[in-house]
Amino acid sequence: xxxxxxxxxxxxxxxxxxxxxxxxxxxxxxxxxxxxxxxxxxxxxxxxxxxxxxxxxxxxxxxxxxxxxxxxxxxxxxxxxxxxxxxxxxxxxxxxxxxxxxxxxxxxxxxxxxxxxxxxxxxxxxxxxxxxxxxxxxxxxxxxxxxxxxxxxxxxxxxxxxxxxxxxxxxxxxxxxxxxxxxxxxxxxxxxxxxxxxxxxxxxxxxxxxxxxxxxxxxxxxxxxxxxxx
Numbered sequence: 001x002x003x004x005x006x007x008x009x010x011x012x013x014x015x016x017x018x019x020x021x022x023x024x025x026x027x028x029x030x031x032x033x034x035x036x037x038x039x040x041x042x043x044x045x046x047x048x049x050x051x052x053x054x055x056x057x058x059x060x061x062x063x064x065x066x067x068x069x070x071x072x073x074x075x076x077x078x079x080x081x082x083x084x085x086x087x088x089x090x091x092x093x094x095x096x097x098x099x100x101x102x103x104x105x106x107x108x109x110x111x112x113x114x115x116x117x118x119x120x121x122x123x124x125x126x127x128x129x130x131x132x133x134x135x136x137x138x139x140x141x142x143x144x145x146x147x148x149x150x151x152x153x154x155x156x157x158x159x160x161x162x163x164x165x166x167x168x169x170x171x172x173x174x175x176x177x178x179x180x181x182x183x184x185x186x187x188x189x190x191x192x193x194x195x196x197x198x199x200x201x202x203x204x205x206x207x208x209x210x211x212x213x214x215x216x217x218x219x220x221x222x223x224x225x226x227x228x229x230x
Contacts, residue, residue: 002083003194003224004174005116007146007164009155010123010131012180012205013198014049019098020123024085027089028082029069035085036062045084051077052188074122076150090134097131100200104137106217111143113227118146120164125149162190176224182208194221 003170003222011020015032039045049061056064068078089095108135111117119128125147133141136221146168153160166170179185185195188212196212199205214220220230 002177003226004173005118005170006110006226007118007120007175007177007188007193009177009179009181009184009198010119010121010128012086012200012203013178014100015098015131016100016102016200017203022122023082023095023098024082024086024127025072027095028085029066031085031088032065032069034161035059035088039084043079048077048081049083049161054107073149076124076156079122079124079149080126083124083130086127087130090130095105095130095134096222097135097136099137099140100216101216102216104135106221106226107140107143108111109221109227110227114225116146116166116168116170117149118175120148120152120155120160121146125151137184147172155179158187158190161188161193165191165193167168176220178220180205182206182210185211192222196223 008014011017037046040049052061052064054094065078065081068075086095107117121128128147129141130147133139134145148164148167152163161177162172165175173194176194176196177185177188178196178198180198180200182197185197189195196214197212198209199215212223214223218228220226
């Protein structure tokens with residue numbers, strides 16, 4: 001298998017599920033009102049709130065946002081707004097993007113070897129860039145050639161992965177998708193991508209026998225013949 005690109009999920013794959021659920025989500029919820037009070041007239045934020053009103057019809061937008069937050073709804077305007085709130089926290093140092101210790105060395109090794117790196121997450125592109133740009137391992141954002149979120153489609157839809165492949169100007173078979181979620185891997189496989197499930201014990205991931213499995217990124221490298229950190 002001649003792979004030329006690694007496409008990775010974030011939550012449960014590069015980063016602990018607990019980081020998103022116990023750090024990022026509570027931070028965004030706690031800062032929501034103060035952020036909107038300060039920035040609701042900014043064009044980007046105003047556009048988000050208009051989109052919320054369009055989706056929610058006659059419901060009060062802030063209440064809708066809090067409901068979506070409580071449900072962890074994969075709704076694009078919510079994810080975009082969360083990204084803006086997190087940006088403030090990353091830029092002033094209140095937030096640092098969590099990565100499992102094995103992730104950054106492998107990403108750097110794969111990039112040095114000429115592999116393209118890309119991200120596909122339900123979190124917004126802005127949030128993805130912040131996490132990798134202000135990570136515990138330093139600024140990793142220059143390693144990536146593509147960032148994709150739910151604007152390309154849902155993560156359990158094969159068409160989303162076809163769109164990503166086209167956006168990267170690659171054949172689907174040239175891309176290895178890493179995720180902890182079996183249904184996402186099913187969709188990627190249906191689109192022709194190679195797949196590998198990250199089964200991290202600390203996250204309690206349930207293994208799926210429909211896809212190759214790896215406990216961490218070095219195990220991915222061994223399984224697919226990718227470069228390992230020197």
